[in-house]
Amino acid sequence: RSIEFRLFVENKPTEKGIFINDLQWKEFKQHLPKLEFAFSSFLSYGEENAYRVDLGNLHYAEFNPRFPCIQLRRYYEDRKTQAERPTHQGITFSMQALQDLKKILPFIEDAIANVSILPSFYSQM
Numbered sequence: 001r002s003i004e005f006r007l008f009v010e011n012k013p014t015e016k017g018i019f020i021n022d023l024q025w026k027e028f029k030q031h032l033p034k035l036e037f038a039f040s041s042f043l044s045y046g047e048e049n050a051y052r053v054d055l056g057n058l059h060y061a062e063f064n065p066r067f068p069c070i071q072l073r074r075y076y077e078d079r080k081t082q083a084e085r086p087t088h089q090g091i092t093f094s095m096q097a098l099q100d101l102k103k104i105l106p107f108i109e110d111a112i113a114n115v116s117i118l119p120s121f122y123s124q125m
Contacts, residue, residue: 001021001022001112001115002019002020002021002022003019003020003021003022003025003108003112004017004018004019005017005018005019005020005072005091006091007091015088016088016090016091017089017090017091018059018072018073018074018089018090018091019089020055020059020072021056021057022112023055023056024055024056024057024059025112027053027054027055027056027061028053028055028061028072029105031051031053031061032102034051034053035051035053035061035062035063035070035098036070036098036102037051038050038051038063039063039068039069039070039095039098040095042063042065042068043068043095048065049063049065050062050063050064050065051063052064055072058074058075058076058077058084059072059073059074059075060072060073060075061073067092069092069093069094070092070093070098071090071091071092071093072090072091072092072093073086073087073089073090073091074086074087074089074090075087
């Protein structure tokens, strides 16, 4: 299973987005308060505390004061330099978008729980 984050413009999905798996989702949720704290500290006090968390499989969630938003992004390893580089697969959250995400977290969790029930329901038929 995976969770898709996608940018919509005028109620239509754009190409901008990212898929994360269950483990990456759990890691993202666990670090959401720290990401939000780094973001809000920057907005309120100008504190430039970057925060980055490895979600696994070259997926990262981060707040970087150079680009004041929270990014959920997939990276790749450059073969020549062995450095990790960002791909186009990702999404950014403004503070308002982050607050909106926090409001719907229970609904996302319910949807995830219900999806995991479906395979066992159909296997009983």
